[in-house]
Amino acid sequence: MTQLEDFVERARLARLATVDERGSPHVVPIVFVYVDGIVYTPIDLKPKAVPARGLRRVRNIEANPRVQVLVDRYDEDWNRLAYVQLRGRAELIEGGEKYDRSLRLLEEKYPQYATLPLAGRPVIRIAVERMVSWGDFSP
Amino acid sequence: MTQLEDFVERARLARLATVDERGSPHVVPIVFVYVDGIVYTPIDLKPKAVPARGLRRVRNIEANPRVQVLVDRYDEDWNRLAYVQLRGRAELIEGGEKYDRSLRLLEEKYPQYATLPLAGRPVIRIAVERMVSWGDFSP
Numbered sequence: 001m002t003q004l005e006d007f008v009e010r011a012r013l014a015r016l017a018t019v020d021e022r023g024s025p026h027v028v029p030i031v032f033v034y035v036d037g038i039v040y041t042p043i044d045l046k047p048k049a050v051p052a053r054g055l056r057r058v059r060n061i062e063a064n065p066r067v068q069v070l071v072d073r074y075d076e077d078w079n080r081l082a083y084v085q086l087r088g089r090a091e092l093i094e095g096g097e098k099y100d101r102s103l104r105l106l107e108e109k110y111p112q113y114a115t116l117p118l119a120g121r122p123v124i125r126i127a128v129e130r131m132v133s134w135g136d137f138s139p
Numbered sequence: 140m141t142q143l144e145d146f147v148e149r150a151r152l153a154r155l156a157t158v159d160e161r162g163s164p165h166v167v168p169i170v171f172v173y174v175d176g177i178v179y180t181p182i183d184l185k186p187k188a189v190p191a192r193g194l195r196r197v198r199n200i201e202a203n204p205r206v207q208v209l210v211d212r213y214d215e216d217w218n219r220l221a222y223v224q225l226r227g228r229a230e231l232i233e234g235g236e237k238y239d240r241s242l243r244l245l246e247e248k249y250p251q252y253a254t255l256p257l258a259g260r261p262v263i264r265i266a267v268e269r270m271v272s273w274g275d276f277s278p
Contacts, residue, residue, distance in 0.1 A: 012213055012215075013211070013213040015154045015156075015166055015209060015211075017156040017164035017165070017166035018164055019158050019162055019163070019164050023158055023162060023203060023205065024158070024205040024207070024226070025156035025157055025158050025164050025165075025166075025205065025206060025207045026156070026164075026207060026224075027154055027156035027164075027166055027207050027209045027224065028209070028222065028224075029209065029211040029213065029220075029222050064162060066162065066163040066164065067164060068163070068164045068165060068166050070154060070166045070167070070168065072152070072154075072168040074151055074152040074168065076151075076251070078251050078255070081168075083167065083168050085165075085166065085167075087163070112215070112217050116217070
């Protein structure tokens, strides 16, 4: 794993940008795992009242699968600022081997899922096509 | 100032999402100030080699002024997660009263600018039309 990939995978939070059907951007914080060029993020940080498919990010992805994930680091020492943009294509997965694996990886990374079961929740799978980075990535 | 606005203004970093001419999203971390429904963010976190007008975020805004700014809070206690989306229209300003004021506000918020002069750098001004929030905003 490269230093960049390590920086991405260790981040606790990222941001997912999508575009709606009128061409407006939409960006939300996400928990996620990154493995082998793929970002997985579950649909789980929203009021239970909204069905997954009604979520703005899901509707956007269905209309336009091009997304960008941002992982960044802020530090009051601006020499240590850094960010990585992961550009790729997103799809919703709800079952199968990749889906099951993504749930296991999310549960390993986030102990919070021990009491907040992921089973049955759709996952956004993003195949990363390009990574663009800026800044200092030393730990 | 509302609790939401206070949460926004106190954040040290936000993320700015724009859309490029092909309809793909773009998102970068930004330093910023928020005052009276306006977000100001300077063009300054990039290699000096790129002229401001050549920056992706600037070209995107000129083609499509609809942007979204995200301010969020992560905490390992997920009951404390929170975010605010600020949806609005962006324009580049390079002089005048609003420009001068934005530089003063940025210098007040970020002591880093004492040694990293802002004078002459363009500023993105975003008139916020809508704020959408989620989570717990208690300090």
